[in-house]
Amino acid sequence: xxxxxxxxxxxxxxxxxxxxxxxxxxxxxxxxxxxxxxxxxxxxxxxxxxxxxxxxxxxxxxxxxxxxxxxxxxxxxxxxxxxxxxxxxxxxxxxxxxxxxxxxxxxxxxxxxxxxxxxxxxxxxxxxxxxxxxxxxxxxxxxxxxxxxxxxxxxxxxxxxxxxxxxxxxxxxxxxxxxxxxxxxxxxxxxxxxx
Numbered sequence: 358x359x360x361x362x363x364x365x366x367x368x369x370x371x372x373x374x375x376x377x378x379x380x381x382x383x384x385x386x387x388x389x390x391x392x393x394x395x396x397x398x399x400x401x402x403x404x405x406x407x408x409x410x411x412x413x414x415x416x417x418x419x420x421x422x423x424x425x426x427x428x429x430x431x432x433x434x435x436x437x438x439x440x441x442x443x444x445x446x447x448x449x450x451x452x453x454x455x456x457x458x459x460x461x462x463x464x465x466x467x468x469x470x471x472x473x474x475x476x477x478x479x480x481x482x483x484x485x486x487x488x489x490x491x492x493x494x495x496x497x498x499x500x501x502x503x504x505x506x507x508x509x510x511x512x513x514x515x516x517x518x519x520x521x522x523x524x525x526x527x528x529x530x531x532x533x534x535x536x537x538x539x540x541x542x543x544x545x546x547x548x549x550x551x552x
Contacts, residue, residue: 364450366394367410371454374411379418379465410451413443417455418462427455474520478506501526 373390376382391403398406413434422430431448443451481503503526508519526534 360446364446367447367450368454369394370407370410371414371450372458374407374414375454375458375462378411378415379462379469409443410447413451414454417451418466421459421463421466422455424456427452473509474507474518475509476505477508477519480504498528501531 370390373385373394376385387404387407390407391398391400395403395406417427417430420426420430431443431451434443435445435448436442481501484500484502486497486500503524505522505524506519507522
């Protein structure tokens with residue numbers, strides 16, 4: 358029974374660490390985890406356990422370990438001498454935790470690494486200028502107008518945090534933009550075909 362309780366407490370601790378580190382839940386504090394899961398441990402013992410588990414979770418998440426890598430990592434951690442290693446039960450709990458949370462943690466890390474704001478929408482049109490008066494000889498050529506919607510990724514439609522940028526291009530600027538976009542596409546294709 359004690360082993361089951363220890364496994365549940367450790368599972369709760371690992372989930373609490375993930376909620377704080379990766380899911381942005383600031384209400385899950387270290388003190389709350391100690392009080393709810395490890396009230397029987399002294400503050401120093403809990404802090405040592407918490408920091409060790411936090412470090413392991415961060416290492417596993419940063420490396421985005423697959424099953425084989427995780428098993429090798431945990432085996433090395435169980436064989437470690439001194440206070441830095443983990444027990445077999447802790448390794449099993451870490452393995453179960455990572456199996457259930459890997460996708461969600463990875464998505465969170467990807468979302469955190471994206472630049473904000475991102476491009477959420479683009480609309481454009483081409484306008485033709487007309488002569489304002491009879492004395493004006495050259496009204497100019499067509500003008501491309503582009504409106505970019507910037508905001509947080511994953512939201513649909515304009516939101517209060519959306520920003521709009523309007524750009525105006527003459528024919529020369531459109532051609533320069535298309536050349537740059539072609540260069541970008543070639544770079545992306547070059548990287549994509551190498552991997």
